[in-house]
Amino acid sequence: xxxxTLAIPSKGRLKEQVDACFAKxxxxxxxxxxxxxxxxxxxxxxxxxxxxxxxxxIASSLxxxxxxLGITGEDLIREAAPELEGRVALLKPLGFGYADVVVAVPxxxxxxxxxxxxxxICAAYAHKHRKRLRIATKYTQLTRAFFAHxxxxxxxxxxxxxxxxxxxxxGTAEAIVDITTTGATLKANGLKILDDGVILKxxxxxxxxxxxxxxxxxxxxxxxxxxxxxxxxxx
Amino acid sequence: xxxFPTYGPEEIxxxxxxxxxxxxxxxxxxxxxxxPAILQPAQIFVDRSGEEIRRRTFELTDxxxxxxxxxPDLTIPTCKWQVESGGAYPARLCYHGLAFxxxxxAGEFYQAGAELLGLADRAAGDVEMMSLTAEALRAAxxxxxxxxxxxxxxxxxxxxxxxxxxQWRGRLKRNxxxxxxxxxxxxxxxxxxxxxxxxxxxxxxxxxLMDLKPAxxxxxxxxxxxxxxxxxxxxxxxRLTIQASDGAAPRLDADVAEMITAFLKVxxxxxxxxxxxxxxxxxxxxxxxxxxxxxxxxxxALKGLGIPPERIRFVAHFGRNxxxxxxxxxxxxxxxxxxxxxxxxxTLLESLGAPRGTTAIGCAIRTERLVKARGL
Numbered sequence: 155x156x157x158x159t160l161a162i163p164s165k166g167r168l169k170e171q172v173d174a175c176f177a178k179x180x181x182x183x184x185x186x187x188x189x190x191x192x193x194x195x196x197x198x199x200x201x202x203x204x205x206x207x208x209x210x211x212i213a214s215s216l217x218x219x220x221x222x223l224g225i226t227g228e229d230l231i232r233e234a235a236p237e238l239e240g241r242v243a244l245l246k247p248l249g250f251g252y253a254d255v256v257v258a259v260p261x262x263x264x265x266x267x268x269x270x271x272x273x274x275i276c277a278a279y280a281h282k283h284r285k286r287l288r289i290a291t292k293y294t295q296l297t298r299a300f301f302a303h304x305x306x307x308x309x310x311x312x313x314x315x316x317x318x319x320x321x322x323x324x325g326t327a328e329a330i331v332d333i334t335t336t337g338a339t340l341k342a343n344g345l346k347i348l349d350d351g352v353i354l355k356x357x358x359x360x361x362x363x364x365x366x367x368x369x370x371x372x373x374x375x376x377x378x379x380x381x382x383x384x385x386x387x388x389x
Numbered sequence: 390x391x392x393f394p395t396y397g398p399e400e401i402x403x404x405x406x407x408x409x410x411x412x413x414x415x416x417x418x419x420x421x422x423x424x425p426a427i428l429q430p431a432q433i434f435v436d437r438s439g440e441e442i443r444r445r446t447f448e449l450t451d452x453x454x455x456x457x458x459x460x461p462d463l464t465i466p467t468c469k470w471q472v473e474s475g476g477a478y479p480a481r482l483c484y485h486g487l488a489f490x491x492x493x494x495a496g497e498f499y500q501a502g503a504e505l506l507g508l509a510d511r512a513a514g515d516v517e518m519m520s521l522t523a524e525a526l527r528a529a530x531x532x533x534x535x536x537x538x539x540x541x542x543x544x545x546x547x548x549x550x551x552x553x554x555x556q557w558r559g560r561l562k563r564n565x566x567x568x569x570x571x572x573x574x575x576x577x578x579x580x581x582x583x584x585x586x587x588x589x590x591x592x593x594x595x596x597x598l599m600d601l602k603p604a605x606x607x608x609x610x611x612x613x614x615x616x617x618x619x620x621x622x623x624x625x626x627x628r629l630t631i632q633a634s635d636g637a638a639p640r641l642d643a644d645v646a647e648m649i650t651a652f653l654k655v656x657x658x659x660x661x662x663x664x665x666x667x668x669x670x671x672x673x674x675x676x677x678x679x680x681x682x683x684x685x686x687x688x689x690a691l692k693g694l695g696i697p698p699e700r701i702r703f704v705a706h707f708g709r710n711x712x713x714x715x716x717x718x719x720x721x722x723x724x725x726x727x728x729x730x731x732x733x734x735x736t737l738l739e740s741l742g743a744p745r746g747t748t749a750i751g752c753a754i755r756t757e758r759l760v761k762a763r764g765l
Contacts, residue, residue, distance in 0.1 A: 259618070260612075260615050260616045260617055260618045260620075261612040261615035262609050262612045262615040262616065262617050262625070263617075263618070263620065263625060264589045264605070264608045264609055264612070264625065264629065265589065265625050265628045265629045265632065270560065270574070270577075273560065273563070273564075274556070274559060274560060274628070275620070275628075277559055277563055278559075278624065278628070279619070279620065279624075280436075282624065283619065284436075284740060285436055286435065286436055287618075287619070288619070298444065302444075303570075305563075305564050305567055305570045305574070307443075310435055310436070322616040322618045323616040325616075325619075327618070328618030328619045328620065329618060343616075344612065344613070344614065344615030344616050345615070345616075
């Protein structure tokens, strides 16, 4: 049987939380010697091959079918696979790694508090400045879908690799879409979240790639593993 | 048709014949042919096209990091050429070539198009473009077609004439073609409702106009060193002033919302549809006279072009999802589907650097569809 690959975060806070989650579920990982800590096996589940990847790599691997199972943020999964159906199945939210993906604007915009206000501003800005209002984000897909749903089209996405919340102060964008847990970082950067600007309430999620190759044996091995976390595979 | 077809001699011959006929008409009517580059800087399209086009544009980065795209339409490069070449107006330009837009299983299509730029007499321009398109289709061998016409200007005039809070006029005009979203928006406006910004407006309520500006400035200052983004303080002051002038908790009158809803539902044979609108908008008849007369004039012109009135449908909510259209819009349909479309886009040239008020109307003919439609 081909092994079922499970991708889990390789570093940072999320890795610690995943380790704790495994411990709680009584699932023990064993490092593979010589793999420099990037491969592991699961005690009692010989058909599972664990790979340690970065969180965003896990999301794109799930979307592309390069791994069978994965644990990463729902925000990253939805960003990597905008139309989830047929590509990735979200099996179980794991109760940690909480983060909201939100639309935030400068606090000095005292006339703006809703997406409808932002729509007005975008149109006025395009008219007055002869260019589109810029939204800095690493969530290009989520932003596009949410803005389209809110009826906003007069804007432009500026891809941001990091420190997105500083973009309005730096002058590289007017507003942002980013994750926040407490809102403190946004506040410190003079930003506020729009009343109806929460795009997604995300948390770490156990997910299954529907794009990967599966057979009956592999499904059985995967079902046994995810069962330890209280999840079942979709039929 | 397969997703990525290779045209053989027969298909090439058929396409060339149709394109030749269309371009022949354009040439005869004084339209000069251009050949814009396929690879274009992305920014010019990103800043001007609607979301629908942008979402479907193939963007790429060249090795030096420049953002490029495969042209999603030929109108913008054609207009840009006119502005940059400093040519005289009115200008008559045309093209035939590939446009690239992502769609399930497809990505490119041929279109022939004509643009009439800077003709001050809009009514004459409307007629010229309709007649040019009809003649080109006929020359290419399509004798039977239906038309859909609309006018974004009619809705804009109606919204301006009705008792709508000033701050919401733009919102209604911008979103009228989004079915579903628009109805929800209208319902929200009728229901009223408060939010954070509304509280700012409430705080300003009752202030005299001369006291508004300092009061708004104080609200902004309260936020300390928060960034302004690319907006200016004046923009914020201006927008809040308008909102404050609408009074506390603005609402849209239910009757007004009803009239807007009824207007957008109007659809049917041209003359009858216009009569429906006349009846419907009686309370603001004086304001609607001019744009309704202009539409009636166009219908008369179409009759003169030998297009029977029963084949022309007026659809009030018809606006084409391209965003740069501003007024009259039209489509020609064969049994196989839409074969040509076009309309007025009076703000695009100015945004490209032409003198204020430079008019524009154009059409695009889907030559591959025309080949198929002729075969039926």
